[in-house]
Amino acid sequence: MWKKFLFTSTLFLYINCIHAENSINDTSICKLHLKSYCKSYALDAKDIALAPFHWKASQWTLVGGTALLAGIAFTQDERINQFTLDHKNTIATAMGDYIGEPWGHGEYAAAIMGSLFLYGTFSHQSKYQYIAMDGVKTFILAAIVVSIPKYAFQRHRPFENNPPDNSIFAGPLGGFVHTSFPSGHTTEAFAMSTFLALQFKQTKWVAPVVYSLAILTAMQRVYDNRHWTSDVVVGAALGYGIAKIICNKKNWDVAIIPSFNGQEKQLGFNISKQF
Numbered sequence: 001m002w003k004k005f006l007f008t009s010t011l012f013l014y015i016n017c018i019h020a021e022n023s024i025n026d027t028s029i030c031k032l033h034l035k036s037y038c039k040s041y042a043l044d045a046k047d048i049a050l051a052p053f054h055w056k057a058s059q060w061t062l063v064g065g066t067a068l069l070a071g072i073a074f075t076q077d078e079r080i081n082q083f084t085l086d087h088k089n090t091i092a093t094a095m096g097d098y099i100g101e102p103w104g105h106g107e108y109a110a111a112i113m114g115s116l117f118l119y120g121t122f123s124h125q126s127k128y129q130y131i132a133m134d135g136v137k138t139f140i141l142a143a144i145v146v147s148i149p150k151y152a153f154q155r156h157r158p159f160e161n162n163p164p165d166n167s168i169f170a171g172p173l174g175g176f177v178h179t180s181f182p183s184g185h186t187t188e189a190f191a192m193s194t195f196l197a198l199q200f201k202q203t204k205w206v207a208p209v210v211y212s213l214a215i216l217t218a219m220q221r222v223y224d225n226r227h228w229t230s231d232v233v234v235g236a237a238l239g240y241g242i243a244k245i246i247c248n249k250k251n252w253d254v255a256i257i258p259s260f261n262g263q264e265k266q267l268g269f270n271i272s273k274q275f
């Protein structure tokens with residue numbers, strides 16, 4: 001999933017640079033700022049990795065509370081799993097399939113970020129272009145980060161054993177077959193919801209809507225027998241934390257400006273640094 005977004009975003013920027021080269025005949029400008037944007041991935045990844053060393057008491061309290069909640073969920077994983085299996089209905093299934101699953105998988109996020117980018121481009125409001133590209137980065141980094149504990153713990157999904165057993169962890173030598181913990185869909189859902197809530201915090205309805213979508217995604221993963229409740233609790237906290245760090249760290253600052261080459265009859269985008 002994250003590989004597709006990485007490829008798409010890189011190709012998108014590369015095409016923009018080609019168009020800009022045709023318009024201004026100066027490849028150094030495009031290369032400089034493409035490099036700046038790509039470098040921000042490494043800088044944000046470093047910030048995420050080092051974040052625990054800079055946490056304050058309030059943040060450690062939040063982490064402790066999350067761990068406690070995950071621990072409580074762990075004791076109830078199998079009961080909740082059995083409850084969801086016993087209470088299937090078409091409405092809940094449809095909501096999960098058409099709302100929760102796409103939000104966690106990135107389809108709706110891609111549409112939102114693409115729309116923001118196009119709106120910013122043609123309305124000459126570069127902040128929306130910036131938001132869109134930061135949103136893509138948030139999605140990709142969240143996918144990368146969540147894959148680390150998935151590989152390290154190698155927890156079995158509920159449907160992988162009969163009867164389901166939430167205590168089976170294959171560890172890092174499990175061959176990356178068992179990837180239940182934490183929930184990747186939930187991590188992505190809460191990362192994108194938190195990102196949008198922070199970027200549009202002045203618009204009061206955004207946060208309730210996007211967090212409702214994230215919660216629905218988490219519930220859908222349990223309902224569909226794909227994850228344990230403790231998986232989605234940790235995934236939600238992880239996605240929230242990743243988005244908070246990225247939004248609070250401005251590791252790049254560019255404006256992408258539409259340009260038109262009359263001779264070549266090509267529409268493209270120039271990327272320029274803001275000082």
